[in-house]
Amino acid sequence: MAVAPQDRPIRLVVRDGDLHRSRLTVFFRLLLALPHLVWLILWWITAMLLVVVVWIVAIALGRVPSPLHRYLAAYMRYASHVRAYLLLAANPFPGFVGRPGYPVEVVIDPPARQRRLTVLFRYPLALPAFVLSVWLVLFPVPFGYVATAVPGMVALVVAVFAWAACLVLGRMPRGLNDLLVYGIGYGAQVAGYFWLLTDRYPNADPELAARSLELHPVRAVVRDGLERSRLTVLFRLLLALPHLFWLTLWGIAALGALIAAWAVALVRGQVPGSLHRFLAAYIRYRAHVTAFITVVGGPFPGFVGAAGSYPVDIEIHPPARQHRAKTLFRLLLALPAAVIAYPLGYVLLLVAVGSWIYSLVLGRAPQGLRNLGVACIRYHTQLNTYLFLLTDHYPFASPALEDRREAHALPLATPALGETF
């Protein structure tokens, strides 16, 4: 599963250790970003004119000339600064020239040779990555002002909650920040591919970007290889029919168990072990089936949701005491996480479609999409465990699959907290 961010020609460096946010600038963030958005449009117009020339030259020479590369790289760097500022992934007001040193920084390697064929067909090739980035983060810049200003659904939803959280806490919640940073990083990769700064295809692997993983009682465990049987991929949805049928039946019983668990948890402050086991098996089974349908998991899952029975598994801690007030208002409290989970569901759908096509052709799942799928399934499962009273830990939005804070901790003399992409 390990991937090396430093190998990527376009990567993100994050120097935002304390996640502090100024409440005042957060409150007026959209208005404060206005001059940047205007300036971004002007810059975008010149970049658009230039990219046509760059495209022709790159086809002819097999590389982008350095001055043109530098100009587009500066524009892209600036665009990512503005995105990070607008989405609250960074606190300081960015400069207007895309100078390096911003807390959320895109690092772009110098120009290298590019395969002419991929340059020629760059835009149709980029389409799948473009669609995913549209959902994750800002619309890529080549599509104009409106596109520049309108965030993708995931980023928009996360930014709205982050805005409220920053106003209350004065700091950015880590999970939301990681998700935004991941989106910005992926958007930068897609934009770099669009702007011909590299011919390396964007990689959606959250491992490249996300830095932290809170110790949450619901964790995803991946033991699955990437090999996929083309036959089971081709008929994946139909093969899942008996599972969907069974899941529906089980869901009815689980709903009854949930009501009982809620009543007991309100009185005793804890869900009884038998109900916890029953509900945990149901939630785990849901995750197994989702992984199978979306090609995130390879094999056909079992029907009982047994722990450790599926290579894309969910670990759920045993029952623990829960705050009664959180139990009482669980449905209401889960609302923000549910709103975030909604667009992530569409991301998972894109992952499924992309993985389905890729696996059908190559007989293996793309690692980046697979890991993104695991992150989405885990978030949905954390939401489900929260809703089904298996834990009172709130779902953690970071897409990281492993806790990499230790691995990325650098000496104090180095300003960077971690290179992400």
Next chain:
Amino acid sequence: MLVVAALAVSAILLHPTAVPNDLSLGAVDADEIFGAELVAKAERYERFLYVDWVLAQIALLATLVLYARRGAAFTRESAAGPIGTGMLLGMLGLAIVWLVQLPFRLAAHWWDRRYGLTDLDYLTWVYDDWAVLGAEFLSICVALLIVMGLARWLGEGWWLPGVAVFVGIAALFTFVAPYLDFTTERLDDETLVAAAERYEQELGVSDIPIRVEVVSEDTDQANAYAYGFGPSRRVVLWDTILQDPFSSGEQKVVLAHELAHHSEEHLPKGLGWFVLFAVPGAWILMRATRGRGGMGMPQAVPVALVVVAVLQLASAPAANWVSRRMEAEADWKALQVTEDPASLEDVMIGLAETSLGDPDPPGWVQLLLGTHPSLEDRVAMARAWEARNGR
């Protein structure tokens, strides 16, 4: 021995029909009745489908034999237990068969379109085909859940209780299916409704709802069917049979034919025949899968698929013979209550025109595919009834 004796007695009980044993069908000239041009066209149309069917069957059996040998390798694609894995293998077997048969079905659909028998476009056809496959997947999962569950519980003795469960399910579905129909409409042709009431009285049945299924947007072919039993009995007429070229008299004959299926208890009898076929079939299946550890093991499922396919093919002549006898009986009863052999003859001509049925198909086709007497034989029966009743 006891089982064999019970099966033999059952077969003897189910065998008799209302068609007189001494009835001999005279020879009829298909060209004269149906018109030489129509006969030639129907033969051309059907010939292609015969070849297509034969090739499809060869491909089916070859595929299943191959799958029986190699299919067990797909167990590595499963993280489920033995029964879940068996379900996966069953579904994958159907999936492979679906893929292999796709060109043959596509060819048949193209042929139907060429002859104007269907207006269904290819996209809708593929979608429908896909939906059918989904239903088949669910069905095989239920079937394997029962068989494998029983086999794991009872060992090799699963086959007899297994048949009992399947017969129970078949009976349940036959009974419940009419209640799950939300697509048909009430018959509002007062003449036909009145005729239906009269025929019901004469046939000794009552209160059988007559429904109409609208299919004319997709096809010009005509059909009707009877389903359900006891209080759930229904007759459904395709709306195509209520239109030209079918006259009121012909529609009444069709209606009487379907009501006769109910009066002669053909659906419960069909279940009885199902038992007669299923008991030896289940026993053979049990024996054939021994080498793979029996039906309780997922590795046996690919073998089971090929065994079932072979059994279906092998039992087709007998099953079709039973079906033809029931259809002939329904025709005979329809003639008795309508006393209108000319209309029955005209219905057959109409069916040949709208469905391009071959009036006199080759013997092997009737043997393997003939669920109804040939159109020629049905005309011959109408004439035999006429001769016997002096009309």
